[in-house]
Amino acid sequence: MDITRLVELNAAYARVIDNEQFEEWPKLFHDPCLYKVTTAENVAAGLEGGLIYADTRGMLEDRISSLRKVNIYERQRYRHIVGLPVVLGQANGAADVETPFLIVRIMREGTMDVFATGCYRDKVKPDEAGALRFAERIVVCDGRRFDTLVAIPF
Amino acid sequence: MDITRLVELNAAYARVIDNEQFEEWPKLFHDPCLYKVTTAENVAAGLEGGLIYADTRGMLEDRISSLRKVNIYERQRYRHIVGLPVVLGQANGAADVETPFLIVRIMREGTMDVFATGCYRDKVKPDEAGALRFAERIVVCDGRRFDTLVAIPF
């Protein structure tokens, strides 16, 4: 799979979140799909549980409608810095990809924290239209700490 | 516009600042140009004011001569981590580009802080010699806080 297109997919992914175009986010996934946020420790210990667990695009959309309409939290935004994807393998049009990430959280009053770092473990394949989409994105965070709350997806 | 050349332009931009070759920095702009440092909040509120506002290459050069010769501040340097540019549109040889950035400030005694994160909103076009240069670079910071002082450009 062309590395450039993977990089562009990741750039688009980061951009819709960081620009608060959240409604665009689920569209970057297939349906059904698997999106999970967990930690390296849980993965190493074989623990399946996740901070966020979605296996349909509908569940991703619910995350967005919930953060838009019903959840209460102080204004904040993210800035993703995404590293270069490493393609681990390919089979019938789908690729296994690993991509490092760093997320800075910027709170309403301006404080900036390294909020999460880790690695996206992805299964990527083209949709009908040929656009690359995530069949699977497991967000494996390096640390176990999630400060205050996680409203915006990683 | 070739993404690779945009990436190289941004790498060169970060390098001249982080290596303290400040005199090279204005040369990456057209003249006249627009360079402004502001925040996402000001942009969203339609407030024009900027932390730094320059519309000629001369004004950029004055920033450098001032930080070199006349301003007083404790020794410090930046490390830029620049994400992948997203080209939003192109017209007659000029491209509208968005590029995420993270700046770590390293103080004389060694403390490292996430000093700024945000997005460069650029108009890029080639100069006579065909080299890509910034006709416009609006530095839209995610947060409103600028710790202590801003001597070195973003």
Next chain:
Amino acid sequence: MDITRLVELNAAYARVIDNEQFEEWPKLFHDPCLYKVTTAENVAAGLEGGLIYADTRGMLEDRISSLRKVNIYERQRYRHIVGLPVVLGQANGAADVETPFLIVRIMREGTMDVFATGCYRDKVKPDEAGALRFAERIVVCDGRRFDTLVAIPF
């Protein structure tokens, strides 16, 4: 030298360290080689001393066997965010390259710190098999502070 291959070399470098596949790390160097961790201040002052100094692949391997088997420290891992390489020059198949980096250290209990930032000053050339390897990697850190201890290579 093809920029894409340099980017892939750096991605592989970061990945083996961040995924704790440390034994793969020395294999990315030639033998003999030069790997040194120092600071911009030492380089500017012409001071040769380094935090880590290795001129054979064996010395790199000893770093790994030591951190695996004998050194005592609290569990921790790194997350590298590596910027775009800038090729400064090439001669008979070897390239002088500069690559910015940011390292976040994640401690056992989950705290994340910006642990180091700086610039890799590399001499890169292909091995017999044609794979790019480091003949030299000087890790020039922006700051002088190294918190608590440095067990894992930069």
Next chain:
Amino acid sequence: MDIRHEETALEMPVSTPHGPWPEDSLARVPYWVYQDEANYKREMQRLFEANTWNFVCLEADIPNKGDYRTNQLGELPVIVVRDADGSINCFENRCAHRGSLIAFDDGGNVQNNFKCIYHAWSYDLAGNLKGIAFERGINGLGGMSKDFKRETFSPRKLRTTTLCGLVFATLSPDTPPIKDYIGSAVLGRIKRVLNRPIRVMGRFVQPLPNNWKLYVENVKDTYHASLLHTFLATFRISRLTQGGGVLVSPDGGNHSSYTIAIPEGANATAYKDQQIRTDQDGRFALADPSVLESVEEFGDHIQLQILSVFPGFILQQIHNCLAVRHVVPRGVGKMDLVWTYFGFTDDSPEMNRRRLKQQNLVGPAGFISMEDGCVGGFVQRGTAAAADHVSVIQMGGSTAESQETRATEASVRGFWKAYRRCMGY
């Protein structure tokens, strides 16, 4: 080796570090309790290191001999370890020599002894000092003097007790047996959930920007749930207008609130009538409601149960989403909330998948519990200049007994009843 100053030993509190307690009512609490450094230090000594049972781990965490976990009672670091005879020991994680942590990972397995890395002094699984490197010196030089009594030098030992797979520890010889400590009513609600072997499904830590007590109050606060959390109200997971109530232990410290899956009847419109934000009925729906698909698991129609044991243990059942939470103070204005999601060893694949989906409801990113992550910080900041003002905890009266409604702050008052007794206020 333990040397206490006279003044410390004698100190019997007649007043607080911040002057007299403002008013002798469980319905009033001064805000300095969330801010005062001296009061925080006193909490460490009077609560966490005194007559309280503190959650330290699950039995499932340390099944075999030599398996250990580290944890904290307040700021006291401890090691919990399974001994050869299957019993569980707990002792201070501090070397008797010069005070280093004896263990500095979350857990693991040591076979027969712990060895301090600093000078290699070693301890058996009960925390007894067994070995001193070069105790006799070399060539008759150095080493410890002959009369050094190794037995008298050990880390402080704690008493441990287990309950339904939970392990608690206390530093005091006087803490009553766990069943008496918790009280029969609340005890029954623990047994109700922890009725067979569990399996851990995931662990996360959620640092909160507030004093630890603000979170414990939040957990005990049956009044806030459906008013703060839109999900609870909109999807009728828990409304004040549904059946339910709150059990409070006689000493006030422990509680269990519950919601019963019965229709609201006459009060069905109460939220709409009061224009309460969290009633989004009709305005907010899920594209994929599978996150709410649950099955009756405990045979008693209780669809939501939140339970706490003083000072910092929480057991949660929301539909089929089960977790224990542990409150760890991190200074006067910070705390860690340690989440352990679990299921049972006999879960079917369907039940496993159901729990995985329902875990979206809780934790740092929980559809329901997300707000509890920030509201404590809102109080911490809202009261920044109000040390000498008081909170008004008067919903449902001024006492702390069990009630058939959740439109009450009875169990919050219960917390302060227990707190003031321990702190001597």
Next chain:
Amino acid sequence: MDIRHEETALEMPVSTPHGPWPEDSLARVPYWVYQDEANYKREMQRLFEANTWNFVCLEADIPNKGDYRTNQLGELPVIVVRDADGSINCFENRCAHRGSLIAFDDGGNVQNNFKCIYHAWSYDLAGNLKGIAFERGINGLGGMSKDFKRETFSPRKLRTTTLCGLVFATLSPDTPPIKDYIGSAVLGRIKRVLNRPIRVMGRFVQPLPNNWKLYVENVKDTYHASLLHTFLATFRISRLTQGGGVLVSPDGGNHSSYTIAIPEGANATAYKDQQIRTDQDGRFALADPSVLESVEEFGDHIQLQILSVFPGFILQQIHNCLAVRHVVPRGVGKMDLVWTYFGFTDDSPEMNRRRLKQQNLVGPAGFISMEDGCVGGFVQRGTAAAADHVSVIQMGGSTAESQETRATEASVRGFWKAYRRCMGY
């Protein structure tokens, strides 16, 4: 609900938290005032929460009914809101129930009432507690007792006053009217600039690594400007040798310094003669001087005016660059400087562009003001081991009256005059 301890209520300071004030002269200040925690707490109570007028927002920030902004008086969080009748109310941003922030954004519009997110208690635009969720409970269970007097439970209310579009608030009933508080001389200089409707042009926050008083002193310090800031001296924006002076209000707390655009005459070479670093005349020039192109805007040849109102408000006019700054303490060694750049609603496009360019002169990246960002930290660190030593504020004598020169520290002494009165030193 407000309960004050006897000792607090009675406490009349006979000495400072750090022993007696070293010397009864306005020209000497001990460095512990920038370091002492107890003194900082006392400042919150004696200055910001007592008889002082504190800037809370611009009228332009809240033009319509229900428009609000949040701010702080020292560490006291407040809400400022426009009421139905156009008046402006201010009250503590703390819910009367259990103390949550009532509003947790910078501002916005609530139509008729504020609703606390925690338990949905609601307040009208004057801060009166109007609604309590489930006040009567459900089915006769829970709820507030009948005799609960809702009126007596409200956040603390502040008095507000407006002046030339500025909004100030005070917690004390005794603070004199704003015009008397500021004094006629300084008042005139406010009216001079704020003479018509303004428009906000930009907002930035600059955290500074020093005690808040070090920045306020810096602003009042007419002596430092041309000695620290090369731009001021080299481009003759403000030199001590140019015309100008400083006005100090009778109570000392407020000041206005000004520079008049007249030639230096005999003293033209004074900077060069003393080899003062900031005189780069001839050695430093601008490639594009348009940043300095200004027009006479107020018809009185005053090209630079810096004005302060005790304790933390600043109004700035540098050529055509206008801003208000607000000093917010963030603990003993930290503060936030909140910048609001503004122009007038009737600015021409040229004037707008002129202001945008001149904004390069001030703010965190200001050619002129950049040094003020670090110099406070230099004092904080320089005096780290000098708590019992004193600063020497003797330029231009030892008193605090207005002077025709800026080669004086008169207005800095004025600050200490007002400070010591408020603090009881």
Next chain:
Amino acid sequence: MDIRHEETALEMPVSTPHGPWPEDSLARVPYWVYQDEANYKREMQRLFEANTWNFVCLEADIPNKGDYRTNQLGELPVIVVRDADGSINCFENRCAHRGSLIAFDDGGNVQNNFKCIYHAWSYDLAGNLKGIAFERGINGLGGMSKDFKRETFSPRKLRTTTLCGLVFATLSPDTPPIKDYIGSAVLGRIKRVLNRPIRVMGRFVQPLPNNWKLYVENVKDTYHASLLHTFLATFRISRLTQGGGVLVSPDGGNHSSYTIAIPEGANATAYKDQQIRTDQDGRFALADPSVLESVEEFGDHIQLQILSVFPGFILQQIHNCLAVRHVVPRGVGKMDLVWTYFGFTDDSPEMNRRRLKQQNLVGPAGFISMEDGCVGGFVQRGTAAAADHVSVIQMGGSTAESQETRATEASVRGFWKAYRRCMGY
């Protein structure tokens, strides 16, 4: 200008800020000494700003007139500068006017005077106030009053002394001459290493998460080295079973430990017999042993020497790897360890390369010293709840004299002997 409060001036300690010292034995130290804020402040005044010699720089750092370095004595910022006559001056880095740092870089060269950036007051190389900008005002307005005695306003001056290229400073007139202060035995070990002109090879700073004393104890602790550091034991760089010992100065504050390159003889199996972790003999080997290739450099078979001068200076020789370390407190629970690697000006290229390779052994990434970076933090955390408990420092007895063995904590007890004398405990 220096004004001390009566109470401060008179205060003669009869007890500690934390109650009476637990037990009058050098073998017992209470853990609050690593935790107590008041005790930390007292250390600044009684140790670093009193009768101690503090390392401030190397002579090689400031060879020429006007060369200066900045440093700290505890938290007291100072400037060390080479004067015209080649002598070395040291004075507080605090402007006599309003307290700004006079210099805010690590060092550099000022030709004849320092100029404060804030108001351009200037000082000669001895720290005398020489110039005041606009001292006479302008046109007879402003300026300093005629009777202002400039001479009486200067930063505090320190005494300096040099020893083998090291520069020390003290604020007290009573500190004895450096040779008497260090004592002849330890003095000899300094001269042994610093026997000719040195050259700096590299500088690094290592922040540590522990009280500064925990690191100083670690350096003086001859017992821990081969038990904590696998490299020392496995490669027989330093084993307790090898020849060596520890010298302690009569006052206890200074020490030098050493290991002699002689075989272990009868005790060769002592580590294996005690199953000590650090004995990896046979189990761990180097792929490239060149890091250990050393040459006899000082002609006395001492292959390892660690030396300390009270309170915070360290000189290290490990084979051919030479360094000075400086301990800088950063609050009660933090410190900086400042490393300066050096060689000699007459080093051959081979010797230079040898030192570069051996630098792998020390510093933040040192094969040997890495563990010292974390072990202090382990003690800080291990003792978090043990303020009133004590460490047991009894290896090799309870006194603090020199011993022919390193299986002792004699020099650690020596530190506490000197510490308690200075602190008045």
